[in-house]
Amino acid sequence: LLSGNDFYAFPRIDPTEKRMAWIEWSDPNMSWDKAQLWVGYFSSKGEVEKRICIAGGDPTIVESPTEPKWSSKGELFFITDRQSGFWNIYKWDEQSNVVVQVYSLDAEFSKPMWVYGVSSYAFLGNDDQSQKIVCCYRQNGKSYVGLLDHDSGSFSKIDLPFSAVTNIVSADGSFYVEGASASLPVSIAKVTLDEKRTMATDFSIVWSSSEDIKKYTPYFSLPEFMEFPTVIPGQHAYAYFYPPYNHTFQGSSDEKPPLLVGTHGGPTDEARGILDLSVQYWTSRGWAFVDVNYGGSA
Incomplete structure (x- = not known):
């Protein structure tokens, strides 16, 4: 045609x-x-x-x-x-x-x-x-x-x-x-x-895509949406911050967790703040994770 x-x-x-x-x-x-x-x-x-x-x-x-x-x-x-x-x-x-x-x-x-x-x-x-x-x-x-x-x-x-x-x-x-x-x-x-x-x-x-995922819900860290200014005046970027969480453990109040920073592939992908077991693997073990939507993200 x-x-x-x-x-x-x-x-x-x-x-x-x-x-x-x-x-x-x-x-x-x-x-x-x-x-x-x-x-x-x-x-x-x-x-x-x-x-x-x-x-x-x-x-x-x-x-x-x-x-x-x-x-x-x-x-x-x-x-x-x-x-x-x-x-x-x-x-x-x-x-x-x-x-x-x-x-x-x-x-x-x-x-x-x-x-x-x-x-x-x-x-x-x-x-x-x-x-x-x-x-x-x-x-x-x-x-x-x-x-x-x-x-x-x-x-x-x-x-x-x-x-x-x-x-x-x-x-x-x-x-x-x-x-x-x-x-x-x-x-x-x-x-x-x-x-x-x-x-x-x-x-x-x-x-x-995963029928039995609900049984692991007590281990899930829920993301906190973040907005922050970029180096370009007036423009902002976004991220999802996942605090460490495990219902079987409570860290001390004066202890700061290690942090992993994730940057998605490009040039037009994005972090969506949805359930990702590769993130939950770290947060359930005491790590914090931040998934960044840098400039150019979809």
Whole structure:
């Protein structure tokens, strides 16, 4: 269907099966440095003929669009970092061929595409209802799940037991989310919303990467979120501090523990403050651990 560029991602066909959206980019750029979003129209032979560059084609705007998705109404949504530098949700107005920002927030609604198939947002509802979008985002070093009504422009946060969320998909008024917390391993949960789809009424784990982890909970050290200034005036970095903890031992009040400092791999990874047994190994044995999100972390 497509060729000529070095890399392609997110081929997405619209509900009428007449159009396809995709992301493309070429060396020396990584997809999060500079990319383009295109829409192509299928011919009667199933070939992509007419093509329109939706985002990334204007030489005056350096952006990296990602995660295009068609709503049930045939509207094209995507995430890009134009204007503010933050990955926010946008919509393509096909009639006027302009890109419209759905909601503005100094937060990242997507992440660097090291792997294909990331799903940071999903649509709730159908043609007869107000279109709502459930999404995950990171702001000031923390992860959240939000609910966006793009018709009214309202945005609200959904409280879940997960403190870090990676992927979201929707199904029948509910949504499934991949996430974890300081005491929960990476898991998939089903979240049921109320009839108005404004708040979560049920949260149930449907899959866990470690079924028997709960028996070790008394040994877990819970991280403390830290924010600190960097050498660049006005900019801050973040970290998670894990104090030493073991329910079978109590250190003396005047004794300072040894400290390990962890720095994640780069260039776009991050420390998420979730359950990590390689950290708990040290904290359960009397060591303190700090996991740093230095400048450039995702």
